[in-house]
Amino acid sequence: MSKVEIGIRFASLFGAACFVLGLHFMNSPATARRGNQLSAFGMLVAVVAVLIGVGDSQGAAHMNATRWGVLLAGTLIGGAYGLYSARTVQMTNMPQLVSLFNAVGGGAAALIAVTEYHLDPHVLAGTATATVLDIVIGGVTFSGSVLAAAKLQGYLSKPVSFAGSRLASGVVALAAVGGGVWIVAGAHNQLVLLGVVIAAVLFGVLMVLPIGGADMPVVISLLNAFTGTAVAMAGFVLGNVILVIAGALVGASGGILTKLMASAMNRSVLNIIAGGFGTGAVGTAAVEGAGGPVKSIAVDDAALQMAYASKVIIVPGYGLAAAQAQHECRELGEVLEARGVEVSYAIHPVAGRMPGHMNVLLAEANVPYDQLKEMDEINSEFDRADVALVVGANDVTNPAARRPGNAVSGMPILDVDHAKSIIVVKRSMASGYAGIDNELYTDPKTSMFFTDAKKGLASLVTATKTLVG
Amino acid sequence: MTGSFVGDMTIFVLALLVGFEVISKVPATLHTPLMSGANSIHGVVLVGVIILSGYVHGTLGYVLTFVAAAFGAANVVGGYAVTDRMLQMFRKRPVPAAAAKEDAR
Incomplete structure (x- = not known):
């Protein structure tokens, strides 16, 4: 050599x-x-x-x-x-x-x-x-x-x-x-x-x-x-x-x-x-409890609920990324924090389009990484949360996953339904990739804020500032 | 040949085990930079292309080497650059809003 x-x-x-x-x-x-x-x-x-x-x-x-x-x-x-x-x-x-x-x-x-x-x-x-x-x-x-x-x-x-x-x-x-x-x-x-x-x-x-x-x-x-x-x-x-x-x-x-x-x-x-999602269970057994009454909420009410909360958990999903709403999301978090609200972000492992993608998007929007919580870490905290704000996340919040017999059964989910009240920012009632209704949306504690993620979050920021400024 | 093959195999298996050990400790928050960083590590394929270029000959050989070099270099340079760009965005709090805007770029 x-x-x-x-x-x-x-x-x-x-x-x-x-x-x-x-x-x-x-x-x-x-x-x-x-x-x-x-x-x-x-x-x-x-x-x-x-x-x-x-x-x-x-x-x-x-x-x-x-x-x-x-x-x-x-x-x-x-x-x-x-x-x-x-x-x-x-x-x-x-x-x-x-x-x-x-x-x-x-x-x-x-x-x-x-x-x-x-x-x-x-x-x-x-x-x-x-x-x-x-x-x-x-x-x-x-x-x-x-x-x-x-x-x-x-x-x-x-x-x-x-x-x-x-x-x-x-x-x-x-x-x-x-x-x-x-x-x-x-x-x-x-x-x-x-x-x-x-x-x-x-x-x-x-x-x-x-x-x-x-x-x-x-x-x-x-x-x-x-x-x-x-x-x-x-x-x-x-x-x-x-x-x-x-x-x-x-x-x-x-x-x-x-x-x-x-x-x-x-x-x-x-x-x-x-290939093909849910070739097994999808389409069998209609999910019970779904199709119940859906409550919608106006922007001012949603803003007030969060402004007077002591703990808010934001649950971002792919919808947020698709709407490029990560900056509005961070702004809302900052406005709430300035009022003394404890804000954290609950991130499901498959939020986004590659492993850890949502964390990168929020980091880009200047959300400090200690506010980004992984599923196992945050799930116990939902019990203490006054408001869970779901933005563009669907299947990963569906409580139906805890029961057998449907397309999301057994999938690890964020325990969003454990929060005292839930606000969902979403454009329509359309179902997610799994193709089934999300029981979270018909939960009596849930209010739906029907709008685009980017516009919705921006209007929440404005409303919070003007109402309680 | 057989000797070196067994040696390479030994190293492969051990590296695989080290990889499992080290990578299972990476938090989910960093999974995208992890994947992108791992991507840049396999850009080491460029080293292989350089070795190959030392004895390649013939038109087809040159063309293949050229493409492989371009692929490998894109992989290694782009991989490290984009991983660095992502990782610099992960910051602690609190940072004054003005300063935060600055290093967002």
């Missing part, structure tokens, strides 16, 4: 340690930013070291003008695009961007394996296995994430399923597996590999097409785990340790988030991938 090689190994070790420590610092909002910077520094060291390595004329691999040109041109273009979108993206569009970065990461991992095989198809079974896994997982991630981003952006808002889509998925999966086995068995043939690539990309599309918007947090998390695995496989192909470690870390992160999101919606990952 040359001195340069030893240096690269140590730089990789350093980088990997920075990744782990960086993730560790993510355990608190106070240290998270430093953690990310540490992780970025580790990355920089690892990249610079390997650049020095390939630039070393003594090494096995060495650069020439063309290779430098190709590498630097690609890196600069990609880096500039990444930086630009990172700087300009709106926080509500964060899930799309994360999906896109996921797609390119998986794509790059797959391309590494493709290029390796293209340069030398005469590989041993071990490397061939890693190559196939890298290409299949990376390919699925690439097309799946691009499609997920398009769906989140609203290009394809409805779940798409067509006759024979299951069959098509099956055929494509079989093609990928068949081609993969052939390669491992020693096909030494680039056309077979091309077939596997195409099959993987098609499978990614077929996998994400039938998945609905409400399931996106799970899908994004799952694709994130896939990318990690693909990168680790690329590490196996190249025999490079830092790719293996980083890939495993991301795989673990994506895996944990996938499980958390799926259980927050009370659904299994397989069920979501199989």
Whole structure:
């Protein structure tokens, strides 16, 4: 091992340690930013070291003008695009961007394996296995994430399923597996590999097409785990340790988030991938108690109720994000706090379109993070709350979830109905993703304030100021 | 080859366990930055592309490497930048309204 090689190994070790420590610092909002910077520094060291390595004329691999040109041109273009979108993206569009970065990461991992095989198809079974896994997982991630981003952006808002889509998925999966086995068995043939690539990309599309918007947090998390695995496989192909470690870390992160999101919606990952919400229980048994009288409330009454409360819990949901009402929400919270009202925010794990999305939106609106409470933390506090203000959240507040036999049964919910009174800001009585009536709305303690989230919150702010100023 | 394969496998499994341990302690509040941060970590794929570029040849090889480099760089640069942008928004209270407006950007 040359001195340069030893240096690269140590730089990789350093980088990997920075990744782990960086993730560790993510355990608190106070240290998270430093953690990310540490992780970025580790990355920089690892990249610079390997650049020095390939630039070393003594090494096995060495650069020439063309290779430098190709590498630097690609890196600069990609880096500039990444930086630009990172700087300009709106926080509500964060899930799309994360999906896109996921797609390119998986794509790059797959391309590494493709290029390796293209340069030398005469590989041993071990490397061939890693190559196939890298290409299949990376390919699925690439097309799946691009499609997920398009769906989140609203290009394809409805779940798409067509006759024979299951069959098509099956055929494509079989093609990928068949081609993969052939390669491992020693096909030494680039056309077979091309077939596997195409099959993987098609499978990614077929996998994400039938998945609905409400399931996106799970899908994004799952694709994130896939990318990690693909990168680790690329590490196996190249025999490079830092790719293996980083890939495993991301795989673990994506895996944990996938499980958390799926259980927050009370659904299994397989069920979501199989497509279609509530294919089981929906439409059976009409929810009892629903359809009762609904009480609506005028803006002044709602404002007064909150202004004279001692504790208000705000429950933001996707409706708030969609209406871009996070700033009005924070303003209302501030006006109430100025009057001495204790204000906190109850955040369900699947509020928003990706794990933790609502927290980012509220943080952007300058809500301090100690007011953002997770479900388990806040649920016991609803008993003490004078008013729970629900803004654009639906299924996650439905008390029907505590009973068996309906579409939301067993789903962990926010105990909004435990508050002394409840005000729901909502445009209409339309049901949420689960497609059932929300019993909370017909609760005698509940008043409905029918309006758009942004306008509604703004009018509540004005009313509070003028009435009790 | 087999030796190094087993070695890589060992590291993979251990890193996976470390990942589970560390990441399960991240609060739900930070799940979006966590995912985006994890995303930037898999941007390390760029290191793989750089190694590959040291011995790639032929037009197709160059094209594939170029695309992979662009993908990897977008991933790593954009990932870290956007995670940092998100994390700087998470702040403690109390901050005077004027100052708060300033660092919102």
